[in-house]
Amino acid sequence: MRTAMIFAILVLSGAGGEIAISYAMKQIGEVHCFTPRALFAVFKRAVRLPWLWVGVALIGTGFFSMLMLLSWENVSFVVPSTALSYAVGALGAKFFLGETVNNMRWIGVLLVCIGVALVWLG
Secondary structure, eight states: HHHHHHHHHHHHHHHHHHHHHHHHHHHHHOOOOOSSHHHHHHHHHTOOOOHHHHHHHHHHHHHHHHHHHHHOHHHHHHHHHTTHHHHHHHHHHHSSOOOOHHHHHHHHHHHHHHHHHHHHHO
């Protein structure tokens, strides 16, 4: 039971953090110039966005959840199981970020979910 709960925290916080950071970066816009001055300007804008810090906090939570799981379970179980974050990421991209997710990507997500189910059954 505790493994499943921490695993859910790991998957949801990791994918949620990536979605939050993606949302923040979409507010800034595309980065076209990679000079140190331009990158510093992007950095200054990014650190002022609350969504960036929400994303960092969520990814940090996911990292420490991963450490906790690795202290309890085998790496051959934990690491493949985290692939479920791909499914959460696709759902977040569709419903939170408003991205178009085509059928081929949904099939890929389904295959990942089947693979994670096999890891959990094994």
